[in-house]
Amino acid sequence: MRRKEFEVPIEEDCEPFLRERHDGVLTFTGEDGWPKAVPLNYAYLDGSAYFHGSKHGEKMKGIAADPRAEFVVYESHAFIPSYFSDPYLACPATVFFRSVRMRGRIEQVEDPGEKAKALGALLRSMQPEGGHAPIDAEDPKYVASLKGVAVMRLDIEEMSGKFKFGQHLPDRRLKQVLDGLTERNLPGDPRTIEEMIARHPSSKRQEE
Template sequence: MRRKEFKVNETHEQDVISLLHEMSYGFLATKNDNIYPGILPINYVYFNGAIYFHGSRIGEKMKTIKQYPTVSFAVAKEYSQIPSYMNDPFYACPATVFFKSVIAYGKAVIVDDLEEKCDVLNALMQKLQPEGGYEPISLADKGYAGQVKATAIVRIEINLLNAKFKFGQNWKQEKLDNVSKQLSERGQQLDYETTQLMQRYCPHAQPNEDLTQR
């Protein structure tokens, strides 16, 4: 059962969008004719309110999307691991991990418009290679024109967006402060950022409402 205190409210909608921009890989879930549901790690870009990914025009992925366009897509980022002894000197039960996750539900649409394909590929390059070092992708460039036509671009039109951020929102302030202090002293990667997010998402700072985008 999803704990309501970890759901993200509309106050932090931009944090959800920022996570979608930040992450490079997500997991695409699809229906299919096999015994097991389909799931595939894909490189993506969040652009103009939709999730885009590219690939070959032929293959099992494109065949599945054409037959079953209703999909789910998930991204997640792990922050600090919280060892049990930060809260209890004897038992393992309090061990946990703080994280952000987003799940999008929508429809996968194969993009045919060549200008849109160029825009998406440029957005993907800007995300993965922000330092530049290449000519912008354009149909006017003969070196790109054929490649753009041969590349498949899929747009996931989002009908529903759910987010779960876990940073101790179900803890009392004293417990938050105690673990935050220990994280600061430990000083591992992302520990400082975790302490800031623990305070940011404290349940006393916001109402408990679901974040959904329809």
């Protein structure tokens, strides 16, 4: 990663972020040789990303021909207007965000137990209140559904995280942006302020 100040550790930041989110974009090479980008729901489980879908279609054909893929999970936290720190130039305008990129190979999951575990994790991330019978490979009412659905597992070979929250800003500009966010107070701004303060090098200097 070119901007090392935005790079974050896998266990401390990337994995909690992946467990928090439930959608991203899968990129792979299509059957026609062109790159494809497909938005998907996912579950991060036991160090792998799981997806589900139809057993047929462009995505399945492309992955069968070439299982190499990348998956990106991204969350935009706040747009930072240029005038927070510069009344004239547009250049300082930016977006603060969290993102994780994974690279690996996709395997079709055939084991009903693994399918049930992955689909259960996926549903819990989107429907945490429950309201359904547990997805169990031994439950006769789920057997046909588990057999008919495709479940894919991305075996991750590389992972990197980029969390941009103004770590590069000098103290004066940091204060200007913090003041601007405090005054604006849009949804997402309080969380952005917390991340900025916690991740800025000045906070680490104070701890020392």
